[in-house]
């Protein structure tokens with residue numbers, strides 16, 4: 001990632017922290033109303049975790065979580081949230097540029113892999129590979145479907161094609177957003 005992009009993300013997260021953000025743990029968007037699909041604990045990976053609200057939510061449900069983001073301010077906010085909720089020991093935070101793939105230490109296998117509001121098709125194969133048998137993939141990306149074109153947006157059917165080897169549990173594509181819930185066989 002270019003240094004200016006990294007600084008832009010970090011400045012954005014730092015500004016939210018400086019404004020006194022009150023982050024709260026929350027499920028990934030694609031899982032809302034479908035929490036019954038979540039495995040009963042195990043290991044989880046949150047890719048481009050941002051301020052760690054999803055990582056914290058998973059940790060509160062007993063998962064041991066690896067959470068990865070390029071922004072120091074984001075992972076600091078996540079670590080503070082996890083400490084505040086008494087689950088600090090269940091989350092490992094990785095400040096890492098996902099342009100280089102996943103950190104080597106995040107080898108899995110994971111019972112849950114989450115990636116929301118971050119899209120890098122080059123990572124799709126490794127996200128599937130890191131799933132344990134029966135593991136759940138939870139993805140949300142911006143899409144061209146129902147919105148304007150853009151180079152950061154998924155093309156129609158992109159998630160279904162990229163994760164065809166998995167069993168699709170739920171897929172939506174509308175209003176500029178695509179999401180996928182899928183399980184490894």
Ligand SMILES: C[S@@+](CC[C@H](N)C(=O)[O-])C[C@H]1O[C@@H](n2cnc3c(N)ncnc32)[C@H](O)[C@@H]1O
Pocket residue numbers: 001009010047048049050051068069070071074096097098099115116117118
């Ligand atoms: C729109 S935010 C989404 C954060 C979180 N997943 C959520 O849903 O709240 C995108 C995140 O991706 C991170 N990011 C962007 N490019 C990255 C890269 N190359 N490597 C690691 N993290 C990156 C940013 O720092 C930011 O926290």
